[in-house]
Amino acid sequence: MGLLRITSPHAHGPLSTSRVMQYVLLATVPGVIALTHFFGFGTLINIAWACVVALGCESLALVLRRRPLGFYLKDCSALVTATLLAIAMPPYSPWWLIAVGIACAILLAKHLYGGLGYNPFNPAMAGYVILLISFPVQMTSWSGPRGLSEVPGLLEALQACFHPGAFDGVTMATPLDIMRQNDSLLMEDLWARTPQLGRWAGLGWEWVNLAFLAGGAWLLYQRVFTWHAPLAMLASLSLMAALFYDGGSSASGGSPLFHLLSGATMFGAFFIVTDPVTSAVSVRGRLIYGAMIGALVYTIRVRGNYPDAVAFAVLIMNLAAPLIDNYTQPRTYGHHRSGGEQ
Amino acid sequence: MRKLFDFHGGIHPAEHKHLSLDGPVTEAGIPPELVLPLAQHIGAAAEPVVAVGDRVLKGQLLAEANGFVSVPLHAPSSGTVTAIEERLIAHPSGHTATCIVLATDGRDEWTTLEPTADYRALEPDALRQRIRNAGIAGMGGAGFPTAVKLSPRPGSQVQTLIINGTECEPYITADDVLMREQAAELMAGVQILRHLLQPAQTLIGVEDNKPEAIAALRAALPAAPGAEIVVFPTKYPSGGEKQLIEILTGKQVPSGGLPLDVGVICQNVGSVAAIHDAVIHGRPLISRITTVTGEAVQHPGNFRVLLGTPMSYLLARTGYRMEKNRRLIMGGPMMGFAVPDASVPIVKTTNCLLAPTEAELPTPPPAQACIRCGLCAQACPASLLPQQLFWFARGKEYDKLEQHNLFDCIECGACSWVCPSNIPLVQYYRASKAEVLQLRRDNERAEHARLRFEARQERLAREEAEKLAKRAARKQAAEMRARATVQGSEPVEDPIQAAIDRAKAKKAAQQAGADNPAGELEKLEKAVVTTRARLDTATSKLEQARAEGSDLVEALQAGVEKTRTKLAAAEAALQNFQQANTSVPAAAAAVDPAEAAIQKALQSRQAEAQLSPEDKTRDQLGKLEQRLEKSRARLADSRDSGEDPKIIDALEATVTRLEEKRAALLAELPAPEDA
Numbered sequence A: 001m002g003l004l005r006i007t008s009p010h011a012h013g014p015l016s017t018s019r020v021m022q023y024v025l026l027a028t029v030p031g032v033i034a035l036t037h038f039f040g041f042g043t044l045i046n047i048a049w050a051c052v053v054a055l056g057c058e059s060l061a062l063v064l065r066r067r068p069l070g071f072y073l074k075d076c077s078a079l080v081t082a083t084l085l086a087i088a089m090p091p092y093s094p095w096w097l098i099a100v101g102i103a104c105a106i107l108l109a110k111h112l113y114g115g116l117g118y119n120p121f122n123p124a125m126a127g128y129v130i131l132l133i134s135f136p137v138q139m140t141s142w143s144g145p146r147g148l149s150e151v152p153g154l155l156e157a158l159q160a161c162f163h164p165g166a167f168d169g170v171t172m173a174t175p176l177d178i179m180r181q182n183d184s185l186l187m188e189d190l191w192a193r194t195p196q197l198g199r200w201a202g203l204g205w206e207w208v209n210l211a212f213l214a215g216g217a218w219l220l221y222q223r224v225f226t227w228h229a230p231l232a233m234l235a236s237l238s239l240m241a242a243l244f245y246d247g248g249s250s251a252s253g254g255s256p257l258f259h260l261l262s263g264a265t266m267f268g269a270f271f272i273v274t275d276p277v278t279s280a281v282s283v284r285g286r287l288i289y290g291a292m293i294g295a296l297v298y299t300i301r302v303r304g305n306y307p308d309a310v311a312f313a314v315l316i317m318n319l320a321a322p323l324i325d326n327y328t329q330p331r332t333y334g335h336h337r338s339g340g341e342q
Numbered sequence B: 001m002r003k004l005f006d007f008h009g010g011i012h013p014a015e016h017k018h019l020s021l022d023g024p025v026t027e028a029g030i031p032p033e034l035v036l037p038l039a040q041h042i043g044a045a046a047e048p049v050v051a052v053g054d055r056v057l058k059g060q061l062l063a064e065a066n067g068f069v070s071v072p073l074h075a076p077s078s079g080t081v082t083a084i085e086e087r088l089i090a091h092p093s094g095h096t097a098t099c100i101v102l103a104t105d106g107r108d109e110w111t112t113l114e115p116t117a118d119y120r121a122l123e124p125d126a127l128r129q130r131i132r133n134a135g136i137a138g139m140g141g142a143g144f145p146t147a148v149k150l151s152p153r154p155g156s157q158v159q160t161l162i163i164n165g166t167e168c169e170p171y172i173t174a175d176d177v178l179m180r181e182q183a184a185e186l187m188a189g190v191q192i193l194r195h196l197l198q199p200a201q202t203l204i205g206v207e208d209n210k211p212e213a214i215a216a217l218r219a220a221l222p223a224a225p226g227a228e229i230v231v232f233p234t235k236y237p238s239g240g241e242k243q244l245i246e247i248l249t250g251k252q253v254p255s256g257g258l259p260l261d262v263g264v265i266c267q268n269v270g271s272v273a274a275i276h277d278a279v280i281h282g283r284p285l286i287s288r289i290t291t292v293t294g295e296a297v298q299h300p301g302n303f304r305v306l307l308g309t310p311m312s313y314l315l316a317r318t319g320y321r322m323e324k325n326r327r328l329i330m331g332g333p334m335m336g337f338a339v340p341d342a343s344v345p346i347v348k349t350t351n352c353l354l355a356p357t358e359a360e361l362p363t364p365p366p367a368q369a370c371i372r373c374g375l376c377a378q379a380c381p382a383s384l385l386p387q388q389l390f391w392f393a394r395g396k397e398y399d400k401l402e403q404h405n406l407f408d409c410i411e412c413g414a415c416s417w418v419c420p421s422n423i424p425l426v427q428y429y430r431a432s433k434a435e436v437l438q439l440r441r442d443n444e445r446a447e448h449a450r451l452r453f454e455a456r457q458e459r460l461a462r463e464e465a466e467k468l469a470k471r472a473a474r475k476q477a478a479e480m481r482a483r484a485t486v487q488g489s490e491p492v493e494d495p496i497q498a499a500i501d502r503a504k505a506k507k508a509a510q511q512a513g514a515d516n517p518a519g520e521l522e523k524l525e526k527a528v529v530t531t532r533a534r535l536d537t538a539t540s541k542l543e544q545a546r547a548e549g550s551d552l553v554e555a556l557q558a559g560v561e562k563t564r565t566k567l568a569a570a571e572a573a574l575q576n577f578q579q580a581n582t583s584v585p586a587a588a589a590a591v592d593p594a595e596a597a598i599q600k601a602l603q604s605r606q607a608e609a610q611l612s613p614e615d616k617t618r619d620q621l622g623k624l625e626q627r628l629e630k631s632r633a634r635l636a637d638s639r640d641s642g643e644d645p646k647i648i649d650a651l652e653a654t655v656t657r658l659e660e661k662r663a664a665l666l667a668e669l670p671a672p673e674d675a
């Protein structure tokens, strides 16, 4: 009578990979709204264009690799990569910059290594770093936030993306740049003199970070990932900032709050560090992985030459993840605490 | 409040237990045919003690335990044994196994049972023997012989006796209703176990999703003073033995070890109730409670089912809608397996029959890539890294698999359940375990072969050395003799006498090897007799198979051939032994080696004469006539009692065959006057 012969388990939980990816996409909404509010439509256009390019690249790679299109596109992983990279890029980036970044992310960082699940580097961050090294000028031109400068309208934004030669936007140093370049002012004075620094960590940026934090908290609540890696990263970043705060002197690297709410901190902690494919797997491993990213972010922010450090820190730790896994295998039931056999 | 411990991981799948909890346990009735696999437990299959055609009573022994890790099998109802043959059984790989097939007569007549008035008066070993004789094997699903589990190594102390009433798998409610309806028997069973094991504490563990069972147990608790009911939060797989032990005691069973290593013995509530029945009433394990559930049955519930009842019979009583059911699962949705066919029988470990609709438990979609989300590692109760194991399993990296403790996986399925990419992780682990075991066996075999080869080389070298030494000794003796003749003095040693002495010594040594010739003889004789008996049953089985036109004829034929060779070997061994034993005194008595040789030759001629074809035929004829007599009697019997015509047909066919054979043998023999 043709009974199905499948082995156990026969039941399955509610979560699916496509669902996980959709949750991640959904969780970026507050952050994207904040970005749009403070910097205009640039980010939205980035995202839309990036998604189009990403689907094209993904389809191309799947066709070349002779994989069924529908089944693999359904996992939404390409859309996640595209959205994350688009958020990380400066608004009003020209179309070709985005296209190159996405192509690098999807074709090189993902499919060249064997596709989803096999990529050692976070594709979005790999794409970002390639762009940053190849096109440093375009990649460091952030426009000023609303309240400090004129925010372009939708039409201007579209023009900036698809007809870049005709667009002349105002770019400004980001709070992180200001902090790095400061070597003479006490923190107090620096804040008093620079309106861009806002209340704690930069006008607009504070809210953008808080919005990404909210999205991340929702993902945590949905149990899409565990708290270990993101919280370890935030904790170690704060710790480093506290250690080197130097009482707010001119040599200070900035307060913990400044670092928590500046740049891509929250976005990185909840949307990049949590990328399961490229992080360590065990609980202890994820704590180490996150903590080291936090320490690296601080170091690169304060000592390095780039506007933000999340991408570099993540890529370096991507490399270290297998090693961490090797040394953090959890103690299996019935084995001694030392990890050896009884 | 007792301190509870938590185990790592675990999941909360939808329970669906209410489906089968509507009414009380119902009797499933007596099906026309019961199919009883000889192996319903872990360990060696039981050995049949009945033959085809035998009428048996309910509770009568059908097959006896074969070794320590084995349990006997009893008739679940009265009727006639119609076959002992290969049948499809409930096994994940859908294979067949030897089963005793019983045609029930509907009278359900009990054999005489031996109740125990006071089990406290019994020695622990006698008590254990009773449990063993009742055929009880772990009823929670694993089927490990209960008596073996209750036999702690001498010197080990049982700290904690744990009664497992957890039943953490979704859908299954067999233990739940057992606790509700048989709490008193259960407590009496607990008392028996406490008497047997003398544990320092007795804990009855139940998940908090069974309030009614807990209430019933509480009400019955005064009957088991010293036992304690421990209720803990529901989480799958808290009913796993290792997990339950951790919840209740905080201890972990060492990897590769037994619960007893941490002073614990675990028993499922179903087994405890069966122990009660066996000890108090002398009733063997012949039925069990099975949950029939799933949305493809219209009247789910719990049934008291005779072992051997075909699943289709049970399903038919529950309004099973076959067209809605894509897979029929024995056990729960997490660890149960899909049976190949609804005709397979219910066995001692069948706690549930789950017939879900496609919407209820959909066919899994194709697996996506592992995104290393780690959900599986969070869910794994053994604290493994399932995603890494999966990776290594695909790459067939067996060293890594073992390094990541593949063999500590309890196959609970939690990892597959949570996996968002729908990867059938457990399937990979099962396959890998089998591969690793196979590899180990292969290595062992290679190692054996190596050792054997080395031993052989060594032996050859030794023999060569001995030969050389002997040659040297002979040469020396010859020289000495020559010298003695030359000198004309008395020989130092007569070489012939020396040879005789040597022969004697050798015989004596051989005899000493069989340290007790009479005992040895008896053993060999017994071997011949039992093998002969086995050959007889095998032949009659074969005949019946032929009569029924069964497709097992070939397999049975092979079996008969094998037994026949065995018999020949046994007979030869017996003869050799007899010969050797008679020739020893002869050799000892004969001072003259020549005479000994002559005697030996005579004896062997005699032995040959004993084996003359004519005698053999006569011997066969005698045996055949005996069997014919027996078969005729049985046939007459069954005709009188108006048994199943199928059986009568089979018996008739047997008689005819035997008669034909007899005629053939008679034709072979020379006329009686000539003899």
Ligand code: SF4
Pocket: B369, B370, B371, B372, B373, B374, B375, B376, B377, B386, B387, B390, B415, B418, B419, B420, B421, B422, B423, B425
């Ligand atoms: S749950 Fe599935 S997808 Fe996630 S890590 Fe485990 S195996 Fe991979």
Ligand code: SF4
Pocket: B379, B380, B381, B382, B383, B384, B386, B408, B409, B410, B411, B412, B413, B414, B415, B416, B425, B426, B429
């Ligand atoms: S099946 Fe094995 S690996 Fe998977 S959760 Fe259970 S014990 Fe862990």
